Amino acid sequence: MKISAFWICIAVIFLGGLAFTEVATNEYYFTALYVILQATIMAIAWNILGGFTGYVNFGSAAFFAVGAYTAIALDKALGLPLPLLIVAAAVVCGLIGLGVGYLTLRLKGVYFAIATLAMAIVLETLVTNWTYVGGARGAYILTPENHLWFDSYIQMLFMLMLVLTLGSVAISRKLNSSRLGRGLAAIRDDEVAAECAGVPTLRLKLISTTVMGAMMGVAGAPYPFFVTFVDPVSAFNLFVAVNAIAMPMIGGTAHWIGPVIGALLVGSMQEIITVNVSSELNVLIVGVMLVLFISLAPQGIVGLVQKHVLRRRR
Amino acid sequence: MLSLDLFANAIVAGVLLGGFYAAVAIGLAIAFGQLDIVNIAHPAFVIVGSYIAYIVNTHFGLDPVLIGVLVAPVFFLVGVGIYRIYYAAFERTGQESLSGLAFFFGLMFIIEVVLILVYGVDYRLVRAGYIGETIEVGFVGIPLRMLVPFVVAITCTSAIYLYLSRTFTGRAILAVAQDRLALQLMGADPVRIKQFAFGLAIATTAIAGSLLIIIGPVEPSVGRLYIGRVFAIVVLGGMGSISGMFIAALILGIVETLVATFMGPSWAPAVAFGLLLLTLAVRPAGLLGR
Amino acid sequence: MSSAVLQVTGLTKRFGGFVALQGIDLHLSSGERLGLIGPNGSGKTTLINCVSGALYNDEGTIVFENEDITRTPPHQRARLGLARSFQIPKPFHSMTVLENLRVPLEYAAWSRSEHRHIVDEAMAVLEMIGLKHRANVNSAALTQVEMRKLELARALAAKPRLLVSDEAMAGLSGSEVDEILEILLALNARGVAVIMIEHVMRAVMKFSERIVVLVAGRKIADGDPQAVVANEEVIKAYLGE
Numbered sequence: 001m002k003i004s005a006f007w008i009c010i011a012v013i014f015l016g017g018l019a020f021t022e023v024a025t026n027e028y029y030f031t032a033l034y035v036i037l038q039a040t041i042m043a044i045a046w047n048i049l050g051g052f053t054g055y056v057n058f059g060s061a062a063f064f065a066v067g068a069y070t071a072i073a074l075d076k077a078l079g080l081p082l083p084l085l086i087v088a089a090a091v092v093c094g095l096i097g098l099g100v101g102y103l104t105l106r107l108k109g110v111y112f113a114i115a116t117l118a119m120a121i122v123l124e125t126l127v128t129n130w131t132y133v134g135g136a137r138g139a140y141i142l143t144p145e146n147h148l149w150f151d152s153y154i155q156m157l158f159m160l161m162l163v164l165t166l167g168s169v170a171i172s173r174k175l176n177s178s179r180l181g182r183g184l185a186a187i188r189d190d191e192v193a194a195e196c197a198g199v200p201t202l203r204l205k206l207i208s209t210t211v212m213g214a215m216m217g218v219a220g221a222p223y224p225f226f227v228t229f230v231d232p233v234s235a236f237n238l239f240v241a242v243n244a245i246a247m248p249m250i251g252g253t254a255h256w257i258g259p260v261i262g263a264l265l266v267g268s269m270q271e272i273i274t275v276n277v278s279s280e281l282n283v284l285i286v287g288v289m290l291v292l293f294i295s296l297a298p299q300g301i302v303g304l305v306q307k308h309v310l311r312r313r314r
Numbered sequence: 315m316l317s318l319d320l321f322a323n324a325i326v327a328g329v330l331l332g333g334f335y336a337a338v339a340i341g342l343a344i345a346f347g348q349l350d351i352v353n354i355a356h357p358a359f360v361i362v363g364s365y366i367a368y369i370v371n372t373h374f375g376l377d378p379v380l381i382g383v384l385v386a387p388v389f390f391l392v393g394v395g396i397y398r399i400y401y402a403a404f405e406r407t408g409q410e411s412l413s414g415l416a417f418f419f420g421l422m423f424i425i426e427v428v429l430i431l432v433y434g435v436d437y438r439l440v441r442a443g444y445i446g447e448t449i450e451v452g453f454v455g456i457p458l459r460m461l462v463p464f465v466v467a468i469t470c471t472s473a474i475y476l477y478l479s480r481t482f483t484g485r486a487i488l489a490v491a492q493d494r495l496a497l498q499l500m501g502a503d504p505v506r507i508k509q510f511a512f513g514l515a516i517a518t519t520a521i522a523g524s525l526l527i528i529i530g531p532v533e534p535s536v537g538r539l540y541i542g543r544v545f546a547i548v549v550l551g552g553m554g555s556i557s558g559m560f561i562a563a564l565i566l567g568i569v570e571t572l573v574a575t576f577m578g579p580s581w582a583p584a585v586a587f588g589l590l591l592l593t594l595a596v597r598p599a600g601l602l603g604r
Numbered sequence: 605m606s607s608a609v610l611q612v613t614g615l616t617k618r619f620g621g622f623v624a625l626q627g628i629d630l631h632l633s634s635g636e637r638l639g640l641i642g643p644n645g646s647g648k649t650t651l652i653n654c655v656s657g658a659l660y661n662d663e664g665t666i667v668f669e670n671e672d673i674t675r676t677p678p679h680q681r682a683r684l685g686l687a688r689s690f691q692i693p694k695p696f697h698s699m700t701v702l703e704n705l706r707v708p709l710e711y712a713a714w715s716r717s718e719h720r721h722i723v724d725e726a727m728a729v730l731e732m733i734g735l736k737h738r739a740n741v742n743s744a745a746l747t748q749v750e751m752r753k754l755e756l757a758r759a760l761a762a763k764p765r766l767l768v769s770d771e772a773m774a775g776l777s778g779s780e781v782d783e784i785l786e787i788l789l790a791l792n793a794r795g796v797a798v799i800m801i802e803h804v805m806r807a808v809m810k811f812s813e814r815i816v817v818l819v820a821g822r823k824i825a826d827g828d829p830q831a832v833v834a835n836e837e838v839i840k841a842y843l844g845e
Contacts, residue, residue, distance in 0.1 A: 056415045058354075103595040109411050110352045111594055114545050117354075118587035121542050125584035136580070179710045186696050186707045193694035196656060198682035198712025198762055238538065242423050245416055253412075254698060284427040291420035294413045295403040 006173065010166050017162040021155045030158040034226060036267035037161040038219050042240065043247035043259035044168045045215035050245070051253030052181060053208045054188030055109055059100075059116030060244035062123045063093045063213050065235035067220025072133050072141060072230060082144075082160070082222060089221035090214040096123075097213020098206055105205045124236040138231025141224040157226055168215055169260060175211075176256040184208055216244075239283055243267075246290040252300025261301055319453040324575040325568060330460040332567020334525055336560050337467030338540060339547040340474055341518035346545075347554025348487055349508050349515075351400065352415055355422035357540035359389070359516055362425060363523015364532040365433065371440040378440045379466055382524030386517040393516025396421075397509045422537070429534035437531035445528060463525035470521055474514075475556045487511040488554075539583055546590035552600030562600070565589075608667070609634045609766050609797045610655070610686075615664035617650055624650045625821045628664070632766065632799065637792055639812030639829065640801045643841060646818040648801050649691065652768045655799075656688040657681045669765060682712040687764035691771040691801075693751035695743035701754060702726050702739040705761040712762035726761060733757040733787055749780045756787055766797045773804045781807055809833070817841070 024030070042060055049055050067089035074080050074088055096119075104115040128136045143153050150156040175181045183204045186194035195201045224230045243266070251262025266286060273282045297304055338360055345353045366385050367378040404414040444458040478484035486507045526532060547566055551559035566586055574582040593600065612630035616623070625647045632638055642648050653659040655666060657678030665674045673681055687708075696704050705726040730736045733753050738746065743754060752772050759767055769788060773781045785807050792798050802808045808815065808829075815832040817825040819841040825832045832838060 050412065054412055056412055056419075058419060103591065107594065107598050110415065111549075111598065113352070113415050114549070115591060115594055118542050118545070118590045121539070121587045122584045122591065125581060125587075129580055182699075182703065182707055183711060185698055189696035189698050190694040192658060193690065193696065193758075194707065195678040196658070196682055196688055196690075197708040197758060198679050198714075199707060200677075200679045200711075202677075238423070242419070245419060249413075249416055280427060280431050284424065284431065287420050287423040287427055291417060291424065294417050294420065295399065298403075298409060298413050 010170065014162065014166060017159055021150055021159060027152065027154055030152075030154045032271045034154070034158050034161050036264065036271065037158075037165045038223070038226075039243050039247060039267045040165050040260060040263035041161075041168045041219035042216060042244040043251070043263040044165075044172045044256075045212045045219065046244040047248040047253055047256075047259040048172060048175060048215070049208050049212040051248050051258065052175065052184045052188065053205060055105070055205065055208070056113040056245075057116045057209075057212065058113055058241055058245075059120040060216055061236050061238060061240040062116070062120035063096065063216035064220035064223070064240050065127065065232070066096060066123060067093050067217035068223040068230055068235050069127055069133055070217065071221040072139050072224050075141065075224070076133070076139075082225065086164075086218055086221040089217035091217075093217025093220070094210045094214035097209040097211075101206045101209035105202060105209070120236060120241070124232050127236075128232045134231065136232060138229055138234075139224070141228050141230065143225060143228055153225075157222055160222060164218055168218075169256070171211070171215070172259075173256040180204065180207070239286075242283075242286060242290070246286050246293075248300070249290055250293045250300055252302030254299065255302050258300050258302045265301070320575060322454050324571045326454050326456060327460065328568030328571035329564060330456070330464045330567070331571055332564035333464040333467045334460070334529065335543060335547060335567050336471050336563035337463070337518070337525055338522040339544045339551075339559055339563055340471050340556065341515035341522070342544045343548050343551065343554060343556060343559045344474075344487070344511055344518075345515040346548055347551075347559070349490065349511055351397075351508075351512060352418065353512075353515070354415065354418040354541060355425065356515075356519065356544055357537040358422040358425040359519035360523045360526060360540060361429065361532065361534060361537040363389070363520040364527040365429060365438065365523075366520070367524040367527050368438045368440055368532070371442075375441070377442055378524040378528050379462070379521070382521035385524075386520040389520040390513040390517040393513035394509050396516070397512040400512075401505060401509070426534045426537060433534070435533050435535070437533045438527070439531040440524075440527050442528065459528055459530075463528050466521065466525055470518065471556065471560060474518070478556065483507070483510065487514075539586075542583070542587040542590055546586045546593065549590060549598070550593045550600050555600070558600060607634050607670075608632065609636070609669055610799075611667040612655065613665050613667075615651070615654060615661045615666065617647075617654055617659065617661045623821055625654070625661070628818075628823055630816065630823070632797055634765075634797060635792065635795050636797050637811055637813045638797075638799045639808040639815040640799055640818065641803075641805075641808060641815060642818035645820075647821040648818055649770065650821075651818065652688060652770055652799070652801060656686060656768060679711070682708070682762050683714065685763065685765035686768075687712070687759035687762045687766070688768040689752075689755035689759045689770055689772055691774065693748075693755050695746070695751060695754055695758075697742075697744040699743055700740050701730065701735055701743050701746070701757075704743050704754060704758055705729055708758055708762040729757050729761050732790065733760070734783070749776055749783070752776065752784060753787070756784070756791075760791065764796055766799070767791065768799045768801070770801050771803065772800075773802055773807055785811060805833075 042064060046057060046060055049057055070089040070092045071085040074085055100115055100119050104112045127133065133139050147153040147156040183199045186197060186199050187201050187204060191201055247262035247266050248259035250266055251260065252258030270282050273285065293300060342353060342356045345351045345356065363382060363385065367381045370376050370381045371378055400414060400417065404417065444462055447458040449456045478488055486502050490504050490507050543566060547559055547562045551562035566589060570582050570585045573585050608631055610630065610632040612628060615625055615628040617625040628651060640648055650659065654661045657676060660675065665672060668684055668686055671684065673684065696707060706722060709722050709725055727736060727739065730739055733756060735750060735753050735757060738750060746754060756769065756772060772784050776784065781804055788798055788800065788811060800808065800811055812829050814827060815829045816823060817832060817838050824841065825835050825838050
């Protein structure tokens with residue numbers, strides 16, 4: 001019953017997206033929605049490691065940027081089509097997640113968090129010094145002529161992002177309620193006890209970091225075609241990392257719907273503020289919301305709602 | 315072949331830089347190493363220290379180091395306040411590993427953005443008589459803008475080292491992470507000790523910030539580069555060990571200067587983070603750890 | 605003669621320069637009830653950390669049911685049938701009591717069967733432990749004695765051949781101690797060997813078929829409970845010089 005309800009929702013959203021590309025004419029809507037969907041994937045990905053497993057990743061921007069730069073490099077070298085670029089980005093970023101995890105996940109959790117910060121700067125320095133993809137000056141990407149049956153390229157990118165987001169939601173939901181997800185939750189609650197209950201903690205943590213990395217790479221791969229100009233400063237933007245943390249924390253990390261709610265809410269708010277006020281203020285508001293939520297409502301919006309519902313029932 | 319005088323200059327500059335790094339890292343060595351508080355916002359406080367030095371210096375012409383010393387007590391109180399929030403919201407409930415980290419991350423972010431909103435992304439600097447002067451020793455030039463921070467940093471770290479090892483409160487701070495129970499039996503309240511120690515850790519950033527802006531101009535996002543540096547130093551130094559931290563700071567200063575001299579400045583930021591990743595992968599206990 | 609479920613030979617563990625355990629030999633027959641006692645800091649917890657795999661020993665071997673597990677990671681030891689409970693309860697606090705049991709059932713006991721079947725198994729364990737009525741309560745909301753029971757229940761759900769119970773009774777009242785004792789005896793009656801680490805001597809004497817005494821990282825006595833507590837060296841170690 002419940003499963004089918006979920007898939008019906010997915011199908012309705014997909015069809016709704018398709019219909020929207022037929023109806024809407026203002027390109028701005030697709031640009032704004034693309035940005036929100038991109039943030040949603042990042043938030044879902046972050047939450048798989050952060051929320052489900054309990055390990056903080058500060059280097060989300062690096063995974064995103066590596067996804068983008070993998071696409072740029074392979075587009076330039078081989079001229080691969082976008083779907084293949086996305087797959088390649090997923091593989092590269094998944095391997096990076098696996099590598100960082102392998103190096104640091106045997107240590108205390110904070111070392112992993114610090115290592116992801118370190119990794120972000122090392123990768124940024126590498127890309128800045130890599131002239132093939134433009135180095136510090138950045139790279140221009142030509143938007144392909146072909147946009148299938150859509151009216152414009154941005155509409156196609158929007159639909160692509162929608163599909164990727166729905167896929168991420170499905171993966172995250174599946175993880176949350178599966179045997180694997182219970183193993184991850186056990187690790188988050190008490191790693192020593194989890195290990196003694198037979199949970200192969202290191203392997204599960206590595207799976208978790210790999211899935212997270214791959215998903216962030218997927219979110220980053222279409223980015224060059226969306227903005228048409230990428231430089232290290234914009235791709236490795238700290239704001240991407242902050243959003244990836246803030247959105248799940250605001251929405252609620254324990255449940256798969258949390259990061260989705262957080263991303264849609266905060267993402268939409270950001271679009272409105274950026275257009276009407278200023279983007280710096282926008283960034284400040286996210287930071288303040290993050291700190292307020294984790295201090296005052298650590299379970300996020302989902303937690304607040306659950307508490308409210310429980311109180312009602314009593 | 316390497317040019318000898320270039321090499322010698324780089325080593326001297328590296329030692330001076332490393333000494334200054336010790337002043338930036340010592341607060342984190344206390345917070346992260348001793349108290350187990352992963353204060354990612356540490357460098358952000360250093361930047362705030364720099365901006366206060368800049369503001370007071372431009373308006374009243376006070377010496378930056380003096381400003382740092384005068385502002386330190388205020389920073390101490392801020393540190394105490396932050397620890398109170400941290401304790402109430404995360405430590406007491408056992409949430410520090412995830413939410414606590416994110417809390418400091420958010421704090422860092424807020425500080426940076428507020429500075430950008432108020433002062434923009436322009437580089438700011440201070441004026442003092444010694445900035446711009448250089449002492450020549452043979453073919454090695456020692457700029458005073460590096461030497462003054464070095465001397466202040468050495469004084470500052472030595473004072474804290476003596477304080478921690480010689481006084482009752484200092485020893486209690488060293489003990490708080492290892493043996494809470496023993497501390498309680500001695501009649502000391504661990505939470506109060508941590509609160510005091512975290513205040514001390516933040517107070518050091520006021521001075522470190524004033525040194526930072528003597529060395530060179532500062533803008534808000536400079537702090538981010540220091541995250542890698544301070545954590546690399548503290549982890550490489552073996553967490554909490556002040557002498558290990560000092561040696562690690564010198565190593566980082568020297569390696570960074572050598573890399574900047576011989577490979578180009580654009581590679582320098584990766585040195586600290588590379589060193590950190592390497593330490594974590596190969597020897598997480600640090601230089602002086604078991 | 606019954607076969608050995610656990611055979612520890614010459615186990616030594618050092619922390620830096622400090623020798624926490626020195627050449628420990630320990631034999632446990634299938635289905636045996638062993639009491640492990642010793643003053644604080646004598647190395648009891650270190651020994652069971654080595655046996656369960658939370659720590660690796662520096663010298664010596666650990667053989668579990670004819671398999672050398674000296675370098676086997678803890679989760680695999682759990683799968684082989686070696687379970688432990690923790691002195692300070694470590695519930696999976698975001699889960700209900702029932703979900704807490706699902707983790708060892710799905711991972712250690714390798715139950716790949718249907719959802720409903722796993723729930724039945726978990727309920728059976730809870731019934732035996734006396735926590736059935738609390739199955740759907742969040743584990744963070746349990747009382748102290750219930751948390752101890754949950755520790756044992758979770759260890760049981762792993763379907764062990766050997767259970768190491770680390771001070772499951774510390775700080776409990778007299779009647780609560782009896783409750784835990786009954787659970788351990790009932791478990792043993794099903795053929796599970798038990799190592800009980802305990803300070804509550806009344807319980808140790810009542811439970812153990814054999815007692816091992818550790819003092820300062822060495823085994824100083826191993827044998828019949830009555831004989832061991834009459835041993836002069838043991839008395840000296842417990843009462844001081």
